Amino acid sequence: MAIDTQMVKKIAFLSHLKVEDDKIAGTAQEFDKILDWVGQLSEVDTTDVRPLSAVNDIDLICRKDEVTEGNQADKILKNAPVAEYDYFVVPKVVE
């Protein structure tokens, strides 16, 4: 699967990352090499193999549906780049 410059731009957009114009061709080449290398997985026959997403066969434990911690706005906002009136502040999104 060849990665072209269009694809790099698309992945960058989906990742919310900027790839400088002069780096796009190089990035495409590098990703091509990496995907070619991982492409060796296609030689493995995986018919009837179930995907493995978690190694421990444990049932998720449900806790009681109740408040355990609360009223910590100051702690939650402690590291916020911008906060006002107990809220996170973001650039205006509605015109």
Add this chain to the structure above:
Amino acid sequence: MTDITKLTIAETLGGLKNKQFSATDLTKAYLKSMEDNRDLNAYVLETPEVALAQAAQSDAHYAAGTARDLEGIPLGIKDLFCTKNIRTTACSHILDNFVPQYESTVTANLFNAGAICLGKLNLDEFAMGSSTENSFFGSTINPWQYERKLVPGGSSGGSSAAVAANMCAAATATDTGGSIRQPAAFCGVTGIKPTYGRCSRYGVIAFASSLDQPGPIAKDVRDCAILLKSMAGHDVKDATSVDMKVPDFAAVIGQSVRGMKIGIPAEYRPQGLNEEMVGYWDKGIEMLRQAGAEIVDIYLPHTKYALPTYYIIAPAEVSSNLARYDGVRYGLRVDGKSLDDMYINTRSAGFGKEVKRRIMIGTYVLSAGYYDAYYRKAQKIRRLIRNDFIEAFKLCDVILTPTTPTTAFPIGDKSMSENPINMWLNDVFTVSVNLAGLPAMSLPIGLSADGLPLGLQLIGRAFDEETIFKTAAVLEKEAKFERLK
């Protein structure tokens, strides 16, 4: 008195109990060692005030006869563990002003057992790397042959270097593809990646959640056992942590391996493997045979697919886990015209090269049209890799392999910086274990002809760290590896 920073945890606890030195004396000695070794760049933050306050409490506990399991033991903490009110960065620019308002479960367990926090240790940004060169704070230097400026390994390179240079009694670390074992091997120290689920991941900044596992790096096998006992345990705050009794790992040290079956996988002896490494591996096999163990040939046929499988699954999880760094709730913010601009500017300025590379690869393999060909396929092969181990453990009790293909390499090595796959090959012997969720330890076995440490790896069945500790102790006793003085 000999330099107390050179003692193991077991020896240090003895000295503290017998009042040969106080926790405050000990802490001051380590703080001095940290100061003397600052050029190694192992610590990204030193916390002397916190350490001395904790040491005073430990001394009070000893005086009152209420000493806990790790009372007064000074530790270095990998800067991936959130520490309450102590800056935690993952060695990323995107978090370089982050001060957690909560404590990771593993560090809480250690401090509740009386351990002392000396400071935060360097790592590859978000634990992605095998050399610590990817740290926003610059590389750590391997204390072995300092003048050669070698990498300490990674991602837990600050941890392994600090333990090797006696800048802490031991350190916390994490392992996603080899990040405890490879740096331990490069620095001539001992580290164990526990079974997935043994230690809580709560408060450990996430890299690839289905693979990440915290563990200790320490001066010897017994110290790893002592530390792991305090670090491990069920935690309701981590849904993947397992509710299982934590054994007294140190209790098995000194037990015989007579009659035990040691598996030797043919696939870990590829053509062209470093001859010195092969020599030490054979030596390790011989040591266990002499100790009465039976050596068994085993096969792990999907080994060659482990690294490419990992480099689909780990980046996929990275792209998802690191989506949270958006400049809104914590960390760096770089303003932009719109909300989207702000996200893009923040993430582009905040993440380093390797992290961006993995986010983008992960985004690609999860995107519509490629998901089945890459991500789904990798998950299926992950099962085949785990099945290989299940079959192998029908024939043996523990598996012995090299930890790394080589000794530590120079900072700025061209072949690695120019081709990321060459850097990734560092984890060729360690990464299968993470995919299978198994426990594995690296311990030093000897020095190469040019005087650098080499490590052997022991892999156990899930939740059977005890067999690893038992076997490792036998190898350690025979190898008589001399730690750095």
